[in-house]
Amino acid sequence: MTDTALAGEQSPAAGPVVVGHFEPGSEEWHAARRSGIGGSEIAAVLGISPYESRFSLWHRKQGLISPVEETEEMYWGKVHEPAICARFAELHPEHPLNVAPTYAVAARRWQIANPDRIWGPDLLEAKTARTADGWGTEGTDEIPVHYRAQCLQYLDVLQRRRCHLAVLIAGSEYREYVVEYDPAEAQILRDAGAEFMASLAAGARPDIDGHTATYQAIKALPDGIDDIDVPITAGLRDEYFAALDTAKAAEEQKRRLAGLVLDEIGTGHRAVVDRQIVATRTVHDGRTHSLQPARNRSAA
The missing domain is CATH 3.90.320.10 (Lambda Exonuclease; Chain A)
Structure with a gap:
């Protein structure tokens, strides 16, 4: 071979x-x-x-x-x-x-x-x-x-x-x-x-x-729109509404924690733990533009 x-x-x-x-x-x-x-x-x-x-x-x-x-x-x-x-x-x-x-x-x-x-x-x-x-x-x-x-x-x-x-x-x-x-x-x-x-x-x-x-x-599958009401199950409705509430709360928590991380970084470029990148701060015109989390995330 x-x-x-x-x-x-x-x-x-x-x-x-x-x-x-x-x-x-x-x-x-x-x-x-x-x-x-x-x-x-x-x-x-x-x-x-x-x-x-x-x-x-x-x-x-x-x-x-x-x-x-x-x-x-x-x-x-x-x-x-x-x-x-x-x-x-x-x-x-x-x-x-x-x-x-x-x-x-x-x-x-x-x-x-x-x-x-x-x-x-x-x-x-x-x-x-x-x-x-x-x-x-x-x-x-x-x-x-x-x-x-x-x-x-x-x-x-x-x-x-x-x-x-x-x-x-x-x-x-x-x-x-x-x-x-x-x-x-x-x-x-x-x-x-x-x-x-x-x-x-x-x-x-x-x-x-x-x-x-x-x-x-x-989103791409339907073609056109029919002016009709389509019944769905109460279970699907409840799960959907619960997910919306959970997502809103999670988004608020995410913003709070991102603020804490940015506050720790200050004028720095990256937040790290034991040299592992946690998030990267991007800057436009001297000011913070965004905080990009690391793609590979794991907690010790």
């Missing part, structure tokens, strides 16, 4: 086939992914994506709501990708760095991979991040969990051993991480993907959860 691929462990039918060469975000790119699950979508299937929920992804795949609109974060990630890849190539000239096509598994055409680059026997993903939250010690696999799922799917489809992640943090800090193929985790992704595809075929929509993307999908 070589260190390059997993071909010796799997049948040829489990190997990758080239679907095509598409510009990310193009209509052709969306069309190729419409009948399958891409690496950036598998996290939503697993319920671990900060951007997409299982509910919203299911409705997109059914054509009931439009594809995800490009955000500023997505736009700048795309803009910075060539520069990040160029930096990786400069630091690692051992292998050529090649743009990758879109792949699928021969026996599971729904399982799609569109890695940013292929670097010799390995894969490379280029990422951007506003802060270092969620990114651990450089050189490890301590990365946001949704990116780990993406890397594992790409490795599984292409039958490769490792995926490197080059990330540009806050526009100026370059770091590298690496994810090794894990067959047990890859099987979890495959099983979850197959179950999701079966739910599409059966028309069995996922349950409504509290993800922002789920709420946005529900």
